[in-house]
Amino acid sequence: MPEDGVPLQPTEDLLTTPEIIRLAKLLAASGVTRIRLTGGEPLLRRDLVELAAGLRGIPGIESVGVTTNGITLQRKLLALQQAGIDRLNVSLDTLKPDKFAHITRRQGFTRVMSSILEAQALGFTPLKINCVVQRHFNLDEIEDFVAFTExxxxxxxxxxxMPFDSNRWNDETFVPFSEMMQIIQTKFPAVEKLRDGANDTSKAFHVPGFRGQFGFITSMSEHFCGSCNRLRLTADGNLKVCLFGNTEVSLRDAMRSNIVDKDIRDIVDVAVKRKKFALGGHGDMYGLSKAKNRPMILIGG
Structure with missing residues (x-):
C-alpha cells in the first residue's frame, strides 16, 4: 500500500459477481484450473463466500484460493472452507508485533497469528505465509520464519x-535469493531442496524433521517468466497477462458492450499471444524499477 493510500474506485467500476463468474467460466473452458482471490484485501468483499462457492462450482476449476492480510480472517475461516476455499496465503512480513504495527500502520499482529493457527487446525493445505524481504527491515528475521516451520x-x-508504483524500491534494500539462502544455510546447515512443480513460482526447501517448509519467489534475481502460466484480472476488470507489464485489456468493458463469449475468448487469446518474453519487456530489474505500473495493491498477487 502506498503511504498516502490509493483512491477508492466507484462501485460501478468494479466487476460484479455475475461478471466474475462469467469470465471464470470462459477461462475454465480454455484450460484454467486454479483461481486465486487476492487484493487489495479480498475479505472486504461482502459476498466473498458466495463468490468463492460460485467459482468452486464451475466445471474444470479444481482449486480456489485466497490471499489475505489475515486481520479479519479468523472469523471467516470456517465459512470460506465450507464454500470450497482450499488454499490460503497470509501476508506477514514480520514476527514482531511492534514492527508489524510500523509497516501496516495498525495493530493486529495477534489476530493474524491466531488466523494462521486456526487455519492450520482446520486443515487448510497448503497454508502459505508470504514474506517480502527487505534489508534493514526484516532480513534479520528470516531465520525465525524458518524456525517457525519446525x-x-x-x-x-x-x-x-519487487518495484511497483509508489513503493520506493531501491537496490540497496533489495535482498537476492542467494543472500537469503546463505543466511539460512548458516543457521540450518541440514536444509534440503524439495522438488518444484512444472509451473511453480517458488523454489522449495525444508529442514529435515520440521513439519513445514519454506521457499523463495525469485522474480528479480532469477526470474521464472519462461514457465509462468498466470493471468491476472484486476478488480475493475482489466486483464494483465504479466505482473510486470503495463499493458491491460478491459474485459469489463467488453462484457458491458454485450459481446458474445467467443469474442471475449478471442480478446484473451490475443492478449496472451502478445505477452512479452520476460519481466514485461523491461529487460532487467533496473529497467523494471523505472517502468510505470499500478501499485501492487491494485493488481493483486
Missing amino acids: KHAVDVRFIEW
Missing part, C-alpha cells in the same frame, strides 16, 4: 522485493 505445517515463502 512446529507448524506452513509454507513460508520469502519474496524478493
